[in-house]
Structures are given as C-alpha cells and as structure tokens.
Amino acid sequence: MNSGFEKTGKLPRRIPQQERGEQRKATMLEAAAQLFARLGYEVTTMTAIAEKSASSIGALYQYFPDKETIALALRKQYSDEMDNRWTALIEIAAGLNIAELGERIIDLMVAFLHEHPAYFCLLNASLKYKRSDQDRLRLRKRFAAVIREKQPAMNSTDSLRLAIVALEIVKSLNPLYAAATKAERVQLVREYKLALVSYLQLKLAV
Structure with a gap:
C-alpha cells in the first residue's frame, strides 16, 4: 500500500501530496500518449487511459474532466x-x-x-x-x-x-x-x- 513515503538512503522521505499528484498526472499523460500513438485520438477512451495508467476511472476524472483536456495538456x-x-x-x-x-x-x-x-x-x-x-x-x-x-x-x-x-x-x-x-x-x-x-x-x- 502506498503510504506516501519514498525511501532515500536510510530514512524514508515523506512525499508531499502535491508532488504525488504531479507524479500521478504525469503517469496518466504518458499512458494517454502511448494510446493516442497506437490507437489514435478518436478511438482512445478515458477507460483505456485509466487502465493503462493503473488508475481508477474516478481518479482520472479527478485530474482530467475529459479526453480533450488530456490531449491539450x-x-x-x-x-x-x-x-x-x-x-x-x-x-x-x-x-x-x-x-x-x-x-x-x-x-x-x-x-x-x-x-x-x-x-x-x-x-x-x-x-x-x-x-x-x-x-x-x-x-x-x-x-x-x-x-x-x-x-x-x-x-x-x-x-x-x-x-x-x-x-x-x-x-x-x-x-x-x-x-x-x-x-x-x-x-x-x-x-x-x-x-x-x-x-x-x-x-x-x-
């Protein structure tokens, strides 16, 4: 389970929530980019992007309200x-x-x-x-x-x-x-x- 800590040497470092959010957004964008390149923009769905990024569909919509927002980003x-x-x-x-x-x-x-x-x-x-x-x-x-x-x-x-x-x-x-x-x-x-x-x-x- 992700507790929000990242190991750096001997002691774990607490990852700020904002940093975790940016990392999650980057993962979603990279997943979308791979799908757009392979399937095309029109065919790619929000569900596919969520699955590719190992995110729930709800989490994806939390960051991006629709597919066009992802493409624009x-x-x-x-x-x-x-x-x-x-x-x-x-x-x-x-x-x-x-x-x-x-x-x-x-x-x-x-x-x-x-x-x-x-x-x-x-x-x-x-x-x-x-x-x-x-x-x-x-x-x-x-x-x-x-x-x-x-x-x-x-x-x-x-x-x-x-x-x-x-x-x-x-x-x-x-x-x-x-x-x-x-x-x-x-x-x-x-x-x-x-x-x-x-x-x-x-x-x-x-």
Whole structure:
C-alpha cells in the first residue's frame, strides 16, 4: 500500500501530496500518449487511459474532466519541450557553420518526433489548441537573430523572412514523415537536410 513515503538512503522521505499528484498526472499523460500513438485520438477512451495508467476511472476524472483536456495538456507539454530544444540549439548556433546548423535543425525535429509519436495524431485531432501568435513570432525572431549572426549585413526584415521560410520548410516535414515507412523516412531526412542547408547557404552566402 502506498503510504506516501519514498525511501532515500536510510530514512524514508515523506512525499508531499502535491508532488504525488504531479507524479500521478504525469503517469496518466504518458499512458494517454502511448494510446493516442497506437490507437489514435478518436478511438482512445478515458477507460483505456485509466487502465493503462493503473488508475481508477474516478481518479482520472479527478485530474482530467475529459479526453480533450488530456490531449491539450500533452500538446502544451510538447510545445514547451520543443521550445526548450530550440533554446538549446540557438545557444550553440554561433559555433556552428551553416551546414551544421541546418542539419541540427532537422535532427532536432526528427528526434522529437521519434520520442513523442503521439504528436502526429494530436496535430490532426480536432482540438481547441492553437499556439499563440506571440509564441510563434518569438521563435521566428530568435532564429532571425541567429541568421544575422551568420550574415551581419542582413537587415531585420530580410532575416525574419528567411527565418519564417526556413521554419516552414522544417514544419512541412511532419506530415510526410508521419506517413512514410521506416526506409522512406531515412530518405526524407536526407532530402530535407539538403533542402534546408542549400536554402540557408544560398541566402547567407557572403
């Protein structure tokens, strides 16, 4: 029986109720993600999520009133994680040449898609989720700043336009990658790296 204690060395540590609640929510979200990836959003039920997470249906409803709330929580979680990955890449971008930067961007997206297969079905699910224009513009401006580091003579308007086009190239990989076979995905990644690197090199050539 879970008494709310966790062993840490010699003495048990009392796990705060709020921490236990966050752990339980994380387990439920992970179970839902696995089911969404395997069965699809529409087919997955709250009952299946409860069973997968070893929770009672009542406990699940205590944290999430419906399936859409779970899906929206996952979308928010994925969005935050993607932002963190972009932040990490942007922080080292100054030390990368243009080819390395373009390839790292595609690798970032591919790694994320592999680690979160539920992302595919949630992109196509009918959810009341929309990334704010402010968040979208913030990423574009940050990438535009990276571009100006590579080409200081470029003005802010041109660098922002280049950033938008480059990010749309990356975004277009998602549906093609989702529908492709394993072998075809390897080819797609190669082609997208070529396309993105070639575009960046052409536009940033001194």
